[in-house]
Amino acid sequence: MKSQKAAVTLLVILILGMSGIVHAQTNKVQPVSAKMLKSWVDQSETVYLVDLRSVLECLDAKIPQAVCGFDESNVLVDAPRLSKVIFYTGKQPVDQASPLIQKTLSGGWENIYVLEGGLTAWRKEGYPVFSEDRTPRVFAYALDSRNFDRWQKQAREPLILDIREAQSFAGGHIEGAVNFPLSRLHVDYAKIPLNADLLVVDENGMHSYLVASFLVRKGFQDPKRLKGGMAEYRRSIK
Amino acid sequence: MKIKYGVFHYFWIVVVVCLWAPALSFAQAQQASCQSCHADAAFTGGFHNSVHGNLSCNACHAGIDDLRKHSSGEKKPQAVNCLSCHCNVEVFYKRDVHALVQNMSCADCHQNIHTLRRSDKARKIAVQENCTRCHNSEDYVNLGHGRAVQAGNPDAATCTDCHTLHAIAPMTGASEGDKRTLREAYTLRCKTCHADPGVAKRNDLSTAIADTYEKTYHGKLMQVGSSRGAGCADCHTGHNNLTSDNPLSSLQPDNLYPSCKACHPIMHKRSVSFVAHPGAVTKNRSRALHVAEIAMHVLLFSVFAFFWIHTVLWWCRAYLNKSRMLQAGFIERTLPPECHDQKQIQRFTLVQRVMHVVLIVSFFTLVGTGFPIKYSETAWAKAFLNLWGGPHMAGLFHRIAAVVLCVLFLITLVQSLRFLFPKGQFRGWLGRLFGPDSLFPNLKDAQDMKGMFKWFFGKGSMPKLDRWTYWEKFDFLAVFWGMTAIGLSGFMLWFPGLFSYVVPGWAISIATVVHSEEAFLAAVFIFTVHFFNNHIVPTKFPLEPNVFTGRYCIAVMREERPLEYERLVAEGKLESLKREHPSLWAQLFASVFGLGSLVVGLILLALIFWAVLFY
Numbered sequence: 001m002k003s004q005k006a007a008v009t010l011l012v013i014l015i016l017g018m019s020g021i022v023h024a025q026t027n028k029v030q031p032v033s034a035k036m037l038k039s040w041v042d043q044s045e046t047v048y049l050v051d052l053r054s055v056l057e058c059l060d061a062k063i064p065q066a067v068c069g070f071d072e073s074n075v076l077v078d079a080p081r082l083s084k085v086i087f088y089t090g091k092q093p094v095d096q097a098s099p100l101i102q103k104t105l106s107g108g109w110e111n112i113y114v115l116e117g118g119l120t121a122w123r124k125e126g127y128p129v130f131s132e133d134r135t136p137r138v139f140a141y142a143l144d145s146r147n148f149d150r151w152q153k154q155a156r157e158p159l160i161l162d163i164r165e166a167q168s169f170a171g172g173h174i175e176g177a178v179n180f181p182l183s184r185l186h187v188d189y190a191k192i193p194l195n196a197d198l199l200v201v202d203e204n205g206m207h208s209y210l211v212a213s214f215l216v217r218k219g220f221q222d223p224k225r226l227k228g229g230m231a232e233y234r235r236s237i238k
Numbered sequence: 239m240k241i242k243y244g245v246f247h248y249f250w251i252v253v254v255v256c257l258w259a260p261a262l263s264f265a266q267a268q269q270a271s272c273q274s275c276h277a278d279a280a281f282t283g284g285f286h287n288s289v290h291g292n293l294s295c296n297a298c299h300a301g302i303d304d305l306r307k308h309s310s311g312e313k314k315p316q317a318v319n320c321l322s323c324h325c326n327v328e329v330f331y332k333r334d335v336h337a338l339v340q341n342m343s344c345a346d347c348h349q350n351i352h353t354l355r356r357s358d359k360a361r362k363i364a365v366q367e368n369c370t371r372c373h374n375s376e377d378y379v380n381l382g383h384g385r386a387v388q389a390g391n392p393d394a395a396t397c398t399d400c401h402t403l404h405a406i407a408p409m410t411g412a413s414e415g416d417k418r419t420l421r422e423a424y425t426l427r428c429k430t431c432h433a434d435p436g437v438a439k440r441n442d443l444s445t446a447i448a449d450t451y452e453k454t455y456h457g458k459l460m461q462v463g464s465s466r467g468a469g470c471a472d473c474h475t476g477h478n479n480l481t482s483d484n485p486l487s488s489l490q491p492d493n494l495y496p497s498c499k500a501c502h503p504i505m506h507k508r509s510v511s512f513v514a515h516p517g518a519v520t521k522n523r524s525r526a527l528h529v530a531e532i533a534m535h536v537l538l539f540s541v542f543a544f545f546w547i548h549t550v551l552w553w554c555r556a557y558l559n560k561s562r563m564l565q566a567g568f569i570e571r572t573l574p575p576e577c578h579d580q581k582q583i584q585r586f587t588l589v590q591r592v593m594h595v596v597l598i599v600s601f602f603t604l605v606g607t608g609f610p611i612k613y614s615e616t617a618w619a620k621a622f623l624n625l626w627g628g629p630h631m632a633g634l635f636h637r638i639a640a641v642v643l644c645v646l647f648l649i650t651l652v653q654s655l656r657f658l659f660p661k662g663q664f665r666g667w668l669g670r671l672f673g674p675d676s677l678f679p680n681l682k683d684a685q686d687m688k689g690m691f692k693w694f695f696g697k698g699s700m701p702k703l704d705r706w707t708y709w710e711k712f713d714f715l716a717v718f719w720g721m722t723a724i725g726l727s728g729f730m731l732w733f734p735g736l737f738s739y740v741v742p743g744w745a746i747s748i749a750t751v752v753h754s755e756e757a758f759l760a761a762v763f764i765f766t767v768h769f770f771n772n773h774i775v776p777t778k779f780p781l782e783p784n785v786f787t788g789r790y791c792i793a794v795m796r797e798e799r800p801l802e803y804e805r806l807v808a809e810g811k812l813e814s815l816k817r818e819h820p821s822l823w824a825q826l827f828a829s830v831f832g833l834g835s836l837v838v839g840l841i842l843l844a845l846i847f848w849a850v851l852f853y
Contacts, residue, residue: 123337123338124332142373227374
């Protein structure tokens with residue numbers, strides 16, 4: 001009888017413990033909608049918004065109260081531990097394994113959120129964005145993957161600029177491409193030969209337009225971009 | 239009529255002139271002031287004659303209240319807000335991909351904003367030129383729509399006709415739900431021109447291409463709001479719109495095959511002979527499909543012609559007999575008194591009854607989930623599918639019910655073989671096949687049919703029937719015949735990719751026709767002929783419960799199936815088939831489920847007739 005009681009007690013403790021762990025885990029990073037976030041901002045709640053995109057993108061447009069999270073150190077140094085910390089990207093889901101979020105989790109912040117749908121969802125609701133240093137857009141031609149070979153033959157000094165992060169680049173890239181990750185391009189652009197015929201390649205064509213415009217701003221001539229990025233390129237060579 | 243102008247009118251003209259003229263001259267004066275520093279050709283050359291030339295500089299570049307500070311660089315103008323005037327654009331543009339994803343402002347596309355004039359070229363060409371400065375569209379520009387735009391065809395679609403001007407939804411990175419919505423929206427835009435008889439006539443096209451799309455499974459899914467089916471651009475591509483005789487066309491088999499594979503990864507190349515737009519163009523495209531359509535129509539017509547005439551004549555005869563009996567002073571027929579006292583006779587085993595109930599449930603599920611797709615254009619289709627949880631869930635229920643029906647079919651097949659070859663005995667199988675306990679037609683059925691028609695016309699008495707009547711045998715065999723046709727075609731439509739390795743694409747088109755027409759035949763036959771013969775005929779109305787209770791009164795058997803009764807008595811088998819009356823629960827189930835099924839069937843029949851008559 002005693003052993004039965006002990007077994008039942010142990011089971012109850014285990015179940016409660018497991019539910020507690022699950023509760024704690026799920027409470028760590030929670031999603032928040034654009035509407036809810038706006039209401040927090042309007043009600044002057046203490047919110048710390050962190051834009052996890054690259055410098056170029058963050059300076060181009062961000063939620064007005066946000067800080068750019070590209071510099072992973074010290075962005076939350078002034079944020080009280082009980083304040084709400086909200087991370088967001090452009091449209092892609094936030095990678096919860098990112099170093100900054102992990103650092104926040106281990107740093108004692110308890111109210112950590114990710115913005116559902118990112119900046120796109122925020123804009124979709126018609127809420128304002130702030131451009132600290134907007135890159136004026138240019139007419140940057142999108143090259144179809146089918147015409148890639150033709151471009152390579154016709155260009156005088158072709159240079160394929162792969163702006164994906166190093167890990168993605170290492171996972172497969174166009175032959176001859178050089179890696180200039182978007183996260184550091186605001187600094188590294190100076191290493192790109194000014195007279196090269198540039199073709200900007202990203203993962204799915206969503207970032208290459210901003211980069212092409214940025215490069216024109218920095219004096220490069222007529223950079224082109226690969227339509228649909230590597231995703232489209234991979235499909236075309238199948 | 240001569241209009242007389244009074245002093246009051248002249249007063250207002252003077253006021254307007256006094257206010258407007260200084261405003262204009264102020265704008266021009268201010269432009270001149272700004273241009274003294276901003277002397278670029280873009281500001282000085284064309285601005286005065288541009289579409290914004292009547293505005294002062296600070297109408298857009300507001301916030302400069304101190305020229306000295308502005309000149310020294312201390313004071314910058316506020317950001318230009320084009321939407322303060324073009325407010326109608328704001329509603330759409332905030333959801334446009336250029337704004338949402340690319341953070342593009344008005345001037346990024348309208349870069350010549352200070353010299354912008356109404357285009358000398360046709361608007362459609364101007365739009366095309368501006369968009370293709372960024373967007374590679376060699377397919378579009380050099381082929382189909384794009385070339386027609388450049389040739390000055392006012393009906394040809396320029397970029398904004400399909401993509402809209404300022405409400406271009408993001409496609410890359412869109413969720414599956416958003417992609418489906420976009421597919422539906424783009425397909426509707428294609429139809430706005432291609433279903434327009436005027437456009438079709440002017441450009442030597444046929445609106446049948448749009449009409450016939452809606453007759454396909456792809457089109458029907460789109461109509462009920464599923465958008466899982468292929469839209470126009472899934473096969474025709476977005477920009478490579480050429481007729482199929484052009485080697486560059488996306489409709490060429492070599493080019494079409496990848497499009498099919500995008501949705502049907504397991505698909506043989508021969509599947510491209512699938513007739514994607516059946517109907518008006520069918521005769522030219524596939525003779526086999528045309529023959530299949532005619533064959534199905536002949537089948538439907540002959541079955542319904544015979545059995546509906548049979549049913550009407552039966553009802554008339556039964557009604558006349560009943561009226562005459564009433565006029566002659568007989569009371570309305572009820573169960574004979576001995577039915578309450580005597581034991582009943584076993585007609586259906588428990589397994590057979592359970593199978594019938596499962597058959598009803600699966601059949602109603604198939605009709606309830608399949609016909610909203612067949613009649614997707616009806617007002618009730620979408621609402622009906624929503625009862626199942628939407629088109630996708632309805633499709634799931636449809637497939638589950640189909641599998642259940644297949645299992646029933648196989649069980650019946652095994653039972654039939656066991657009846658023919660009991661314990662593996664082959665001897666005497668022919669006698670059993672054509673014997674009185676068999677559901678296979680025999681000479682007696684032909685005689686009974688002739689006798690029934692004589693009885694309908696008052697030329698004789700009702701023939702003496704045995705255990706299974708010819709109409710019951712038809713019901714049974716129709717399930718076998720129907721299951722083969724509808725089941726096989728259903729599996730072909732369920733797994734078109736796998737079947738494409740066995741049959742050509744046009745066979746899958748035939749499967750579409752067979753499945754649809756056979757389903758109509760099955761459903762309408764059951765809800766009219768079967769319901770009448772077994773339940774609504776005046777002698778059985780409103781319900782014959784023995785298919786649910788399994789047993790019925792000996793007196794009724796003697797009256798309805800005298801040959802069976804006499805045979806059982808002669809063989810001494812009657813006693814062994816006698817059973818107690820069904821329990822109260824069995825009777826209650828028979829009444830509730832039986833009558834419920836009748837009502838549901840008649841509602842479905844009404845919806846089908848509504849679709850046939852009014853759509």
